[in-house]
Amino acid sequence: MMLRLSSISKHFGGLQVLQEVSLTVPERGIVGLIGPNGAGKTTVFNLITGLLIPSEGTIDFLGQRLNGMASYQITRFGVARTFQNVRIFREMSVMENVLVAMGYQSNYSAASVLLPSPHLRRAQRREQEIARELLFKVGLADQADLLAGKLSYGAQRRMEIARALATGPKLLLLDEPAAGMNTVEKQQLMDEILKLHESRLSLLIIEHDMRFIMNLCKQIVVLNFGRLIAQGTPDEVRANPEVVAAYLGREDEPEIATVFMPS
Amino acid sequence: MEWLDNFWATYSTLLLSVGTNVLLALSIYLTLACGLLTVANAAFMAIGAYTAALLTLQTGTPFLLALILGALLPALVAMLIGRPTLRLSGVYLAMATLAFGEVVRILILNAEDLTGGALGLNGIAQLTTGFDVAFALIGALYVLLRFAGSRIGRAMAAIRQDEIATELMGLNVRAYKLFAFVLGAALAGLAGALNAHFTFFISPNEYGFERAVEILAMGVLGGTGSPWGAVLGGVVITLLPELLRGFGHYRPLINGVVLIVIIIYSPQGIWDLTRFIRRRHSGKPAVN
Amino acid sequence: MLAQQFINAISLGGVYALFALGFTLIFGVLGIVNLAHGAVFMLGAYSALHAVILLRLPLMAAILAAIVTTGAAGWLLDKLIFAPLRARDAPHLAPMIATIGLAICLSSSVEGFFGAQNLRFPVEALPTETLSLGGIRITWLELQIVLLAFVLMGILMWCLKQTRIGRALRGLAESPKAAALLGIDVEGLFRFTSVLASLLGGVAGVLIALYTNAVFPLMGQPMLHKGIAVVILGGMGDIRGALLGGFFLGFAEVFSVAYIGSTMRDAVAFGLLFAILLLRPDGLFGKATQRRA
16 A cells, blocks of 8 residues: 555544544555545645644555654655645746745755856756646646736646646645636546556545546545545445435535435 | 045945945845744844954954854854744744844843953954955855755745745755754854954944844845845945935934835835836846 | 832833733734834823923823824824835735834934933922831822723723724734624724824833833833833733733832842843743743644
8 A cells, every 4th residue: 555544533622623534545546535524634634744743543655654754754755735725836937836846856956056057057957847847737838937826726726736746746635626627627637637647646636526536536535524434436435325414414515415316 | 546545445334334234134134035034133143243353352363264253153053043943933933033132132241251241342453354345245145146046045935935835845944944044143143243343342232122123124125035135125224324414313214214115115125126127128028 | 128019010010011012902903013112102201291391281181192192193103104004915024114114213303302311200290299008108109100000901901892892803803804804994993003002102101201200212112122022921912911911021020120130130031031932932821822734
């Protein structure tokens, strides 16, 4: 297994957010993480990326214990993510946003930037090329010099994916990547994600759009009120009465319920 | 070349002050560029000034070595207090560094045997030349401009905009912050060491709250987008009172009004104002 | 002797608390570190002094004059500086730098008009009677200072708790966005806060001037340092904390002068502040913060 969460619990003071959640992402897997609002999905991401420390349980990634490791080290081990509410560097260009994410892999030292040299120039030009390729992948190549804050919301989300890829991940965590996109954009995004998957990347995806997630993922994990209530293939999950109950009981997301209706 | 000699004779002190103040502005630019509001720079300046002055006064250390140690000691202190202090953010960081600055000032005030206490140190040799200051300034500016245009400057700007996102890009945010803080302390210490060797006299009260606030004003007034902003801020804050000499008693009043007006009309700093002109000359379309 | 020190500490602490209340109100509601608060404090002292000397007003009327002057100064402060900066969506440091400019303006104009020298209230204007209660001697003046400080604080706390405007203010301090959504006149409240905070600073200025009988253009500087210390102790923007912190500092000062008397006490005080900030950034009396994600 690439990523393994073993009985993870998290509480803030008296508030229990996650209880004994265990889940795995296999090598080259593509796993969906779903559940009603407030189920604790983003908390799982925050725990994996080291923004939060688990109250109990362990997180392992490629044989490495991630508990207590700094976020930047986790990124360097090969875990990258996007955010539910985009976190972009608004005052920088799209290109610079991606370059920031390549910073730690530079093959020139901090001291070497002091003197202009052919090596430095070459290395910097190479970085720019790689960044441009990544932006091309997510369809933002022609907007590379725009200030990131001026991008449309959908484009900001795609830029976040390019930026996450720039850190050189083995596992990519996507937090509601399709939020705010129309049907056409969603289809494009799905194609992009499948391409990433084919290029040997593993993915863990939080998404509210059930059609999107059911079509994309081979394995789905369902959370409700901080507990894992089901795990399996899309068909298994769809047939699980507890999952159906969790969603049907929520008037706030009626359109989701229709996905669970037998087709 | 005679006019140049005359000019230097009249304005040397002023020009040297402009130089050391710009160094101070650059020292706070470093932390402001990472989004850190630290105001310990006056204290680091004091440590540098006293270190260098005591070395040349009492041990006859060569000036150059005194300058180097005057920059190193504050950097060392910054490294020690940086680790716990830089966990704070925003106003809390400002207040903590302010409190640290007061501790330094009061310690100097009380270590009378070494520092002369409130009477200060008198008779410091006037060793600083225009070349020294120019050399330090150009060196510091060169280094910071190289940083600003590289992945280091990008990382600092990223930290300023979103610390958590930067950390998740695999960048060691705490290390960057500490680096900016320590390098800023070294620059402030160097400025203090240079300054002490042309003012003849130093006392703890020169490095108190007012000085800390003045340095901060230079950094913010200039703008944190580029080291050039700090240069502008340092020059304006130093020269403004001189330019207003003709106003006599009203000089500080007008000085204050000008500060307020600049900040209201260009809250991002003076450097931001020049963006329009720079765009036109570089021929690039304005990105808005 | 102990009781005497106690009285001194309470009157000094009351004045510190008044000053810190104004400082913390502006930080809590407007989010601004107002470095001109010391200058406004000084303005209050000069207003009262000249109301007594030039207009020959009785002391209480002079305090009213100081309230009017510094309240007006607070109105102008928001109208001319804070409001334009809000309208321009300025970065959060900009207003603080502007208040540095304002502090320079105020202290230099006062110096231009009245000179840099130390001014005093005329002796005949101050009450000189002394009360003796079981060995404790307290002058009428001290008593009035303490009473006034406490009455003002009482009124303020009551207003914040019980009145509509007070509740709106506390709401605004917690979340400006939510307050705007609830239909609260945010701009009006900002202006009101600036006026209220400034006049509290002004009254503190008069009281300190009476207590020490010294009025000079830079008298606000040491007070500003103390105000900052108090607000750190109590937690930035925390109103109850400012009160407690004010008295804490009053007691710490009086008793350390009486029983330690060392020149190192300021170093100890600021060293403690530094430590408090590192360990409890929300102040001694605040809740501990949790790491945000």
